[in-house]
Amino acid sequence: MSSPSLSEFLTQPEVAGRPRTSSATAAGVVAVSQACRAVAGQLGFGALRPGDAPVGEVNVHGEQQQALDVLAHGLFVEAAEGCSQFAGVLSEESEEVISADPAGTLLLAFDPLDGSSNLEINGPVGSIFSIVERTRTGPVTAEEFLGVGTSQVAAGYALYGSHTVLMISVGDGVHAFTLDPATGQFRLSGSKVRIPAATQEYAINAANSRFWEPPVARYVAECCAGATGPRGKDFNTRWIAAVVSDTHRILTRGGVFLYPRDDRPAYREGRLRIAYEANPIAFLVEQAGGLATDGSTRILSLTPTTVHERVPLVFGSSEEVALISEYHCEASRSGSAGAAQQANGRSREPS
Known part of the structure; x- marks a missing residue:
């Protein structure tokens, strides 16, 4: 029997052996995973991708933007806008909050491509995301993204290396998913990840x-x-x-x-x-x-x-x-x- 897919893990307790995640949060996490899969696909082209040089602009933080920074940002925004659960998004690459579905119940904050300075040496890069529930309705505002971190309902990252790994938590531990290149699905590859208390x-x-x-x-x-x-x-x-x-x-x-x-x-x-x-x-x-x-x-x-x-x-x-x-x-x-x-x-x- 194959490992559960991300969607099965979140929505089918009988498959994953865990509590069911709310439908809104599950839909949001799956949408983010689709953006991560798209970013992984673009990274796979490496130097064969046209226009992969720095774009000649700096982002809101004064950092030199790579073409893939801009591309990854667009892929995440597209995924969020395609998910009716998201009311708005906050990206490292955008000075302002971006509106999505005003009826959405979730907010998404993300760094679409962390470590992009590693691209020229084929080093590891990743994406980071945070999902919180809204406490109001209507058009999204910047103030809604100023809550404490304990209000998160889901968080995670994708690491793009020799294979693509998605690490997520929806409040019941940390779970690892690996992108199956044959099916394009993230499948469970580790549960209840623990950090040892001592280290060297x-x-x-x-x-x-x-x-x-x-x-x-x-x-x-x-x-x-x-x-x-x-x-x-x-x-x-x-x-x-x-x-x-x-x-x-x-x-x-x-x-x-x-x-x-x-x-x-x-x-x-x-x-x-x-x-x-x-x-x-x-x-x-x-x-x-x-x-x-x-x-x-x-x-x-x-x-x-x-x-x-x-x-x-x-x-x-x-x-x-x-x-x-x-x-x-x-x-x-x-x-x-x-x-x-x-x-x-x-x-x-x-x-």
């Missing part, structure tokens, strides 16, 4: 170490000290420059990912966007038993004030994420104590 792998761009805040510098230095250092064990570094790929590695075998804020003006608020990068990743990670924070605060508790708001992101194996949070809290307490001492000293100065 961490992912961070060490080239930025001179800009890091003390808690991050401390954590990495202790990892680098290895078995003879305070951690008492050796660590390996992994960095793929595509958050989907790092997320997949962590969901598969554990690890911790750090993309912290740092001293550079464009990085002081972090780099990854809350709505369609940090929130869906945090949702998946927590569903798999891991943790996700901005260094100290749970990602899913944050309320963005703008649709493209950025945030620092630390996620993965719970023991490491908790330790990094502890280091941030210690630094905060130390900084507060130092500031209080300075203020107290000034108050005692003779007038």
Whole structure:
């Protein structure tokens, strides 16, 4: 007997052995999977695809757009507009929210092609998505995308590599689906994915170490000290420059990912966007038993004030994420104590 398809998994409890997903959420996830399948098909052409150079424009974030960024964005928008459940969409590649069906009950936020700088080296890339339920009716507004991450009803990503994998959660754990090239269907290939609590792998761009805040510098230095250092064990570094790929590695075998804020003006608020990068990743990670924070605060508790708001992101194996949070809290307490001492000293100065 073949593995259940994504649609069967979501809508037929007798096949999947799990609770039935609401019809609206199931339809939304299936629509997104169709966009992912279309993106995978386009990626398969590689250098044979005409017009695959940068388009000569930058997106709302000041990033150079690749032709496939624009194409993938269009495929996701098309899939959302073809699903009556979606009232509107938010894309990394669009400054404004895009309206779909005003009668829709769901909102879709997505990064259509994460890691597109890897395309020229045939490196891994992916797509990330988040689905939330609406709390109102009528034409969609940007404010509707400013909710906390706990309001998500589904989240996931597609990783386009040697094969295409779709990882999703609809609130009952994380499940893996592999694209069957013979049928064009995503079929269940793993259920109840779990992240081990302990790890000896961490992912961070060490080239930025001179800009890091003390808690991050401390954590990495202790990892680098290895078995003879305070951690008492050796660590390996992994960095793929595509958050989907790092997320997949962590969901598969554990690890911790750090993309912290740092001293550079464009990085002081972090780099990854809350709505369609940090929130869906945090949702998946927590569903798999891991943790996700901005260094100290749970990602899913944050309320963005703008649709493209950025945030620092630390996620993965719970023991490491908790330790990094502890280091941030210690630094905060130390900084507060130092500031209080300075203020107290000034108050005692003779007038």
